[in-house]
Amino acid sequence: MTKINDGKTTEAPTMNDVARRAGVSAMTVSRALKEGSHVSSATRERITRAINELGYVLDQSAGSLSSRRTGFVAAIIPSINNSNFSDTARGITDALEGTGLQLLLGYTNYSVEREEELIEAMLRRRPEGIILTGGSHTPKGRRMLEQAGIPVIETWDRPAQPIDKVVGFSNGEAMELLVETLARKGYRRFGYIGGVTARDTRGSQRRAGFVRALERLGLSSDRVISFGVPPISMEQGAQAVVSMLERWPDTQVALCVSDLSAFGALMECQRRGLKVPQDIAIAGFGDYEIAACCHPRMTTVNVDCYGIGRQAALKLTQTIQAQSPGTPEPVTLTGFRVIEREST
Amino acid sequence: MTKINDGKTTEAPTMNDVARRAGVSAMTVSRALKEGSHVSSATRERITRAINELGYVLDQSAGSLSSRRTGFVAAIIPSINNSNFSDTARGITDALEGTGLQLLLGYTNYSVEREEELIEAMLRRRPEGIILTGGSHTPKGRRMLEQAGIPVIETWDRPAQPIDKVVGFSNGEAMELLVETLARKGYRRFGYIGGVTARDTRGSQRRAGFVRALERLGLSSDRVISFGVPPISMEQGAQAVVSMLERWPDTQVALCVSDLSAFGALMECQRRGLKVPQDIAIAGFGDYEIAACCHPRMTTVNVDCYGIGRQAALKLTQTIQAQSPGTPEPVTLTGFRVIEREST
DNA sequence: CCCGCGTATGTTATCGCTATCATCCAAAAG
DNA sequence: CTTTTGGATGATAGCGATAACATACGCGGG
Numbered sequence: 001m002t003k004i005n006d007g008k009t010t011e012a013p014t015m016n017d018v019a020r021r022a023g024v025s026a027m028t029v030s031r032a033l034k035e036g037s038h039v040s041s042a043t044r045e046r047i048t049r050a051i052n053e054l055g056y057v058l059d060q061s062a063g064s065l066s067s068r069r070t071g072f073v074a075a076i077i078p079s080i081n082n083s084n085f086s087d088t089a090r091g092i093t094d095a096l097e098g099t100g101l102q103l104l105l106g107y108t109n110y111s112v113e114r115e116e117e118l119i120e121a122m123l124r125r126r127p128e129g130i131i132l133t134g135g136s137h138t139p140k141g142r143r144m145l146e147q148a149g150i151p152v153i154e155t156w157d158r159p160a161q162p163i164d165k166v167v168g169f170s171n172g173e174a175m176e177l178l179v180e181t182l183a184r185k186g187y188r189r190f191g192y193i194g195g196v197t198a199r200d201t202r203g204s205q206r207r208a209g210f211v212r213a214l215e216r217l218g219l220s221s222d223r224v225i226s227f228g229v230p231p232i233s234m235e236q237g238a239q240a241v242v243s244m245l246e247r248w249p250d251t252q253v254a255l256c257v258s259d260l261s262a263f264g265a266l267m268e269c270q271r272r273g274l275k276v277p278q279d280i281a282i283a284g285f286g287d288y289e290i291a292a293c294c295h296p297r298m299t300t301v302n303v304d305c306y307g308i309g310r311q312a313a314l315k316l317t318q319t320i321q322a323q324s325p326g327t328p329e330p331v332t333l334t335g336f337r338v339i340e341r342e343s344t
Numbered sequence: 345m346t347k348i349n350d351g352k353t354t355e356a357p358t359m360n361d362v363a364r365r366a367g368v369s370a371m372t373v374s375r376a377l378k379e380g381s382h383v384s385s386a387t388r389e390r391i392t393r394a395i396n397e398l399g400y401v402l403d404q405s406a407g408s409l410s411s412r413r414t415g416f417v418a419a420i421i422p423s424i425n426n427s428n429f430s431d432t433a434r435g436i437t438d439a440l441e442g443t444g445l446q447l448l449l450g451y452t453n454y455s456v457e458r459e460e461e462l463i464e465a466m467l468r469r470r471p472e473g474i475i476l477t478g479g480s481h482t483p484k485g486r487r488m489l490e491q492a493g494i495p496v497i498e499t500w501d502r503p504a505q506p507i508d509k510v511v512g513f514s515n516g517e518a519m520e521l522l523v524e525t526l527a528r529k530g531y532r533r534f535g536y537i538g539g540v541t542a543r544d545t546r547g548s549q550r551r552a553g554f555v556r557a558l559e560r561l562g563l564s565s566d567r568v569i570s571f572g573v574p575p576i577s578m579e580q581g582a583q584a585v586v587s588m589l590e591r592w593p594d595t596q597v598a599l600c601v602s603d604l605s606a607f608g609a610l611m612e613c614q615r616r617g618l619k620v621p622q623d624i625a626i627a628g629f630g631d632y633e634i635a636a637c638c639h640p641r642m643t644t645v646n647v648d649c650y651g652i653g654r655q656a657a658l659k660l661t662q663t664i665q666a667q668s669p670g671t672p673e674p675v676t677l678t679g680f681r682v683i684e685r686e687s688t
Numbered sequence: 689c690c691c692g693c694g695t696a697t698g699t700t701a702t703c704g705c706t707a708t709c710a711t712c713c714a715a716a717a718g
Numbered sequence: 719c720t721t722t723t724g725g726a727t728g729a730t731a732g733c734g735a736t737a738a739c740a741t742a743c744g745c746g747g748g
Contacts, residue, residue, distance in 0.1 A: 012493055014704060025728050030706060038725055055491040060468040061405050061414060062704035065733045070405060080430045089424055093451075102465060105449050107437075121446060124404040147399040149356055234637040267639040289604075290634065293578040295611040358734060369698050374736060382695055406734035409703045 013054040021050040033058055064126070073316060074104045074122035075131040076115060078200070079231050082260075084286045084305045085133065088155065091309020092131060099317055101128065108133075110199045110230040116141040123148055129316040131309075135159020135166075136201045151319040153312045156202060158331075165319065166331040167312040171202045172209030174301050174336040178255060178283060179213035181338045182299075187253045187281065190214055191223035193240040193265060194257035200230040203257045206285060210255060223248045227261075237261025238268035245280070252281060253344060259284030259291045259300050266294060266343060281344040296342035303336045357398040365394040377402055408470070417660060418448045418466035419475040420459060422544070423575050426604075428630045428649045429477065432499065435653020436475060443661050445472065452477075454543045454574040460485040467492055473660040475653075479503020479510075480545045495663040497656045501546060502675075509663065510675045511656040515546045516553030518645050518680040522599060522627060523557035525682045526643075531597045531625065534558055535567035537584040537609060538601035544574040547601045550629060554599060567592045571605075581605025582612035589624070596625060597688060603628035603635045603644050610638060610687060625688040640686035647680045 019026040024043060031037035032047040039047075050056070064070040075092055077085040085107075093103050104127060106118040116138040122130060123144060129151040135158070137145070145152050145163050152164040159166065179190060192210045195203045207224070214221035225247075227240040237256055241264075244251055256262035262284030269276050276282055276296055284291055287302035311332055318328045363370040368387060375381035376391040383391075394400070408414040419436055421429040429451075437447050448471060450462040460482040466474060467488060473495040479502070481489070489496050489507050496508040503510065523534060536554045539547045551568070558565035569591075571584040581600055585608075588595055600606035606628030613620050620626055620640055628635055631646035655676055662672045 015706095016704080026704085027706075027729080028727060031727085034706090038727090040726060043726080055487065057464065057467045057488065057492070059470055059704055061470055062409050062733095063706065065405050065409055065735085066704080066706040068707095068733070080424065080433055081427050083425050083427070086424045086430060102469075103449075105447075120401065123401045125446075126403055126405055143399070144401065148401070234633055238637065263634075264637050267637055270639045289578055290607075293582065293608050293611055294638075295614045360734080370734085371699080371736075372697060375697085378736095382697090384696065387696080403734055406703095407736065409705085410734080410736040412703070412736095 013056045014059070015056070017054055018047065018050045018056050021054065022046040030063075070126045070128060071101055072104045072125050072127040073101045073129050073131065073313070074106070074125070074127035076106045076108060076118050076122070077133050078108050078110045080105070080107045082231060083288055084258075084303075087305035088133075088309035088312075091306040091311075092313040093309075095310045095313035095317070101317070112136060112138050112141070112199075116144075119144050128320050129153070131155060131312045131316065133157075134201050135162065137163075151316055153316055155308050155312050157205075158333075162330065164330070165315055165328065167308055167315060167334060168332075169303060169334050169336050170209075171205035172212065174303065175206040175209030175255070175285070176213040177336070178285070178301050178338050179210060179217070181340065182253055182255075182281075182283065182344055183213075183217050183219070185340075185344065187344070188219060189223070189248075189250055189252040190219065190221070191225065191244050191248060191251040191254045192221075192257075193225045193227065193237060193244065193254055193261055195228060195230050195232060196226035197229050200232075200257075203230070203232075206257055223251055232258045232260050234260050234264035234267075237264025239264075241265035241268050241280075241282075242272075245274075253277075253283065254280060255283050255285075257285060259286045259288040259298060262298060262300070262343075263290050263294060266296075266298065277342070277344050283344050287339060291339075291341070299341045299344040300339055301336055302339050304334050308334050357400045358403070359400070361398055362391065362394045362400050365398065366390040414470045414472060415445055416448045416469050416471040417445045417473050417475065417657070418450070418469070418471040420450045420452060420462050420466070421477050422452050422454045424449070424451045426575060427632055428602075428647075431649035432477075432653035432656075435650040435655075436657040437653075439654045439657035440661070445661070456480060456482050456485070456543075460488075463488050472664055473497070475499060475656045475660065477501075478545050479506065481507075495660055497660055499652050499656045501549070502677075506674065508674075509659055509672065511652055511659060511678060512676075513647060513678050513680050514553075515549040516556065518647065519550040519553030519599070519629070520557040521680070522629070522645050522682050523554060523561070525684065526597055526599075526625075526627065526688055527557075527561050527563070529684075529688065531688070532563055533567070533592070533594055533596040534563065534565070535569065535588050535592060535595040535598045536565075536600075537569045537571065537581060537588065537598055537605055539572060539574050539576060540570035541573050544576075544601075547574070547576075550601055567595055576602045576604050578604050578608035578611075581608030583608075585609035585612050585624075585626075586616075589618075597621075597627065598624060599627050599629075601629060603630045603632040603642060606642060606644070606687075607632075607634050607638055610640075610642065621686070621688050627688050631683060635683075635685070643685045643688040644683055645680055646683050648678050652678050 015026045015029050019029045032039045032044050108115040119141045131153045133156050135154045155167045157168045158170045194207050211221040225240045225244045227236045266282050284300040287300045291298035291300045315328045359370045359373050363373045376383045376388050452459040463485045475497045477500045479498045499511045501512045502514045538551050555565040569584045569588045571580045610626050628644040631644045635642035635644045659672045
C-alpha cells in the first residue's frame with residue numbers, strides 16, 4: 001500500500017515517540033508494557049500518559065522479531081461451521097486466555113491439500129505451537145511440521161504414528177460402543193449413514209468401528225448408505241435415510257456419522273409419518289446441541305469437543321514452558337460416552 | 345523461551361542460509377519467493393532446491409517489519425459457535441483467498457469489553473484492515489479503531505455513526521418485514537421471544553422492529569418474553585415458549601430472535617402435543633440450516649451471512665488498494681428476505 | 689564500436705522492538 | 719563510613735527480512 005500523506009494520515013507513533021514524550025528511553029517503555037518488569041510507578045505513569053496521548057499501540061511483529069517469541073498458537077480445523085470443531089476452537093482460546101498467546105485459526109474444508117497450504121501459511125508466522133485435527137497429512141505437510149521445531153498436537157483422533165503429542169480418542173471405538181449399547185438394548189438390524197469419501201478420516205473410522213462391532217456380534221454390517229462429501233449436511237441425512245428405507249426396509253436402527261445427518265434423517269422420518277424410534281430408531285454422533293433439544297431427543301455419542309481443545313492448548317503451553325520436570329504425556333485420551341435418549 | 349540446544353534442535357535456517365547454499369544473495373532469495381520478480385530460471389531452481397534441502401520456511405514477521413505489510417486482516421465476531429457468524433467468517437476467508445491476506449479471527453462472546461481487548465490485541469499485529477460485527481463499541485475501542493489508520497468495516501448492522509465503512513442491513517427493518525408478512529397472512533396476536541440484555545445489539549434491534557411494526561399495524565406488542573443472555577440457546581427457546589403460552593395462551597404466532605430459539609420452541613411445542621402452525625405458529629431469524637430441515641420447516645428471515653463476509657472482505661481489499669478511481673461506497677446494504685415455510 | 693536500456697543480481701540501510709550488558713544510585717549490611 | 723546489593727534506567731546491537739539504490743551484463747541501434 002502506498003501511503004499517500006494527505007495531511008491527516010500521520011505516521012503511526014512508535015515506541016521512540018512515546019519514550020521521547022515521557023522523557024525516558026525506549027527500553028523503559030518496553031519494560032513498562034511488559035508485566036513483571038521493574039519500572040518505578042512515577043515513570044510508569046508518565047509512560048502510560050504518553051501512550052494515551054499519542055494513541056500508541058505496541059507493534060508486536062517488531063517485538064516478536066526481536067524477542068523471538070511471536071505469541072501465536074496455530075490451530076487447524078476441518079470446518080469452522082461445524083459446532084463440534086468450533087467448540088474445540090473455543091476450548092483452545094479459553095485455555096490460552098491469560099497466557100499471552102493468541103490463536104491463529106485456519107480451516108481446511110476437509111482437504112489435506114488445503115491443510116498443507118495452511119500449515120505453511122501458519123508456519124510462516126512462526127507460531128510457538130500448532131494444533132491439528134486428525135492424523136492425516138500430506139507427506140510435505142508432515143515434514144514441515146516435524147522440522148518446525150515447535151510442539152505439534154494432533155487432536156480428535158488417535159494417529160497410528162503421531163508426529164508429536166496427541167489429544168484425542170478413537171472414533172472407531174466410540175462407534176463400537178454405540179453399536180454395543182444398542183445391541184444390548186435388543187436392536188439387531190443396524191444401518192449406517194455416512195459420507196462417501198475418505199476425506200473425512202474420522203467419518204471413515206466411525207464406519208470401520210460400526211463394521212467391526214457388528215462382525216463381532218455376528219450381525220450384518222451391509223446396510224451402509226454413503227451420501228456425499230463433507231461437510232456433512234442435514235439435508236444429506238434426510239436423503240440418505242430415504243435410500244436406506246428403500247433398500248433395506250427392515251432396518252431397525254440407523255446410526256449416522258454425525259448428529260447433523262441424524263437430525264436430517266429424523267426430521268425426514270417424521271415428515272413421512274414414521275414414528276421414531278418405533279418404526280425406525282436413529283442415533284447420531286457428536287452430541288451437538290440439537291441432539292439434546294430435538295423431538296424426540298436423540299441418542300448420540302458425546303466426545304467432549306470443548307475439552308479436546310482445552311487439553312490440547314494446555315498440553316501445548318506446558319510443552320512450550322518445557323523446563324518443568326514431567327514433560328507432558330505424549331498421548332492424552334479424552335473420554336466419550338453414549339448418551340441414550342428417546343430416539344432409540 | 346530459552347532454547348536449550350540439545351543436539352537435535354538446530355536453529356531454524358534463515359534466508360541467508362538459503363542464499364549461501366544457493367550461491368546467491370539473500371535479496372535474490374527474497375525475490376525468488378515473491379511473485380512477479382525477475383529471477384532467472386536457473387537461479388530460481390537452485391534456490392528452490394536449497395529451500396527444500398534446508399526445509400526453509402519464510403519468516404513473515406520479519407518480512408512484514410521490513411515491507412510494512414503484515415498480510416493480516418482482523419475480524420471480530422460475537423461467537424464462533426453460531427453458524428450465522430461463522431458463515432460470515434467463511435465469506436471473509438473465501439474472499440481473501442488469493443489476495444495474500446490472512447484472517448486473524450477473534451470472538452467476543454457478545455461482550456464489548458472483550459471486544460475492546462480484542463481490538464487492541466489485533467491492532468498490535470498491525471492488520472491491514474479490520475472487520476467488526478455491529479456498531480457498538482466501547483469509547484476506547486472506537487478511538488483505537490479511528491486512530492489505527494486502516495480501513496474499518498462494521499458489518500451485520502447499520503450503525504448510526506459508522507467509524508468508516510459498513511456492510512450490513514437493518515435488523516429492525518428485517519423484523520418489521522417479517523411481522524408485516526405474517527400480518528398480511530392474517531396473524532393478529534404476535535409474541536416475541538428474545539434475550540434479556542442489551543448485549544446483543546442486533547437482538548435488541550430486532551425486538552424494536554417487532555414493536556414498531558405492530559404499533560404501526562395497531563396491534564398489541566406486549567407479548568414479549570425475555571429469557572436470558574446470549575449466546576442464544578435452543579433450550580432457552582423451549583423454556584421461553586412455555587412461559588409465553590402460560591402468560592398469553594392466545595398467542596397466535598411466536599417470533600424468535602433467532603432460528604435457534606425458534607427451533608427450541610418448535611420442538612417443545614411438539615413435545616407438548618401442540619400442532620405447529622395450527623395451535624401456534626413459530627418463526628425464526630437467520631435462516632440457519634436447521635430452519636430448512638426441521639419439521640415442520642421453519643419460516644424465517646434470510647440475511648445472507650456468507651455474503652456479508654464476502655462483501656466486507658471485498659470492500660476491505662478494494663480500500664487497501666485504494667489507488668482505484670472510485671473508492672468503494674461507504675455503506676453497502678445487504679439484502680434480507682422473508683422465507684415463508686410450513687411453521688406459519 | 690559506443691550508447692542506451694532492460695534484466696539479473698548485489699549492497700546497504702533500515703523496519704520497531706527487545707536481549708543484554710552497563711551504569712547509576714539509594715538503602716541495607718557490615 | 720565503607721561495602722554490598724538490587725532496583726531503575728540507558729546504550730548498543732541485533733532479530734530476519736525487504737526497499738531502494740547500485741552494479742554488471744547482454745543486446746540492438748546508430
